[in-house]
Amino acid sequence: MRIADYDPDWPRRAAEAVAALRSAAPGLFLGLEHIGSTAVPGLPAKPVIDLMGAVHDLADARPHEPALAALGFCPHDNGMTDRLLYVVRTGAGARSHILHVVTYDSWPTRNQRILRDYLRAHLAEAARYGQAKRALAAAGTPARDYARAKTAVVQELTDRARAELGLPPVPVWEKGDGPRRRPSQSP
Template sequence: MVSAADIVRHYPDDPDGIEWVAPQPPRPITVTAHDPAWAAAYAGLAARVRRALGDGVLALDHVGSTSVPGLDAKPIIDLDLTVADSTDEPAYRAALEAEGFTLSLRERAWHEHRVFAHAEPRAHLHVWSPDCPEVVRHRLFRDWLREHREDRAAYAAAKHAAVDRLTAAGGGSGMDYNALKAPVVHDILDRVFRAHGLL
């Protein structure tokens, strides 16, 4: 059972906590208008994950900004996959890689998070164990943004401002991008948590 305290806890990015398995080549960070085709791209990717793992898929969700109609986003599909044990890579890694998902990184200290990258359509498949608070946060944030136009607009503005700052500075990493938009994300999440009685 996930506790409210775990759900509302903000975890800062920790570059030292990332174990790169297959680093992705650096690309400029871009934010584009929402593309309705992202929903179909997710459906196709999800079908391949389910084909690879069958009953090993305990939960699978389209999360992140591409899952929110009307929200500007990086054109990368985010999927949250829950398996019985994310540390048991032999139970799922080979099957996912046979479907074109490549293990990119491990974050052992952050819920034993794993990320698989997919090239086309570009996607990040996030692998978690059951009762992970981050999965709950992702769903709450997605569902809130789907229903609240003003927060969608504020989040989109924060994304574009972050890209503008990185461009002016000559570039930056995904963590740099996340840090620049974090204040707005935390502000929205605080409203989400309060609305759900978690704070």
């Protein structure tokens, strides 16, 4: 797993992908944004552009899958039941872009959007998160274990971000087989 220094080209790449997706699937997305670590200026990240798109109903995306695939966004099942996931892979098989498609009803309280905005507004927290990411990479954490390994810090930061907005804490791990927050854990 590789954590790269922040690349000022990431927002441009995200904007190009957003424009291409809107053009390929006109009227599908009610919201479409750059999320994840590559959307936070200065934050080191796995060099993968994460996007999140909101639709009225997840079923609305299915007829657009051929157009998404023409852009390289292929369906990917990773066990999340509250979204559709589409992944673009390079010729070497590495992910370059990930598109999370969620319902518009859930859009305002999506942890990924809330955490992105929190880190943009709290640079010291973003720096601390970046240090945690680099420590995991330096320790040789395999890519398949990376998300789980950073769950504690992501949960802490997301709880703070949600609290600032007056929202209750919720588990950040969304895969069906992932670690769950115990009710006794406080924010």
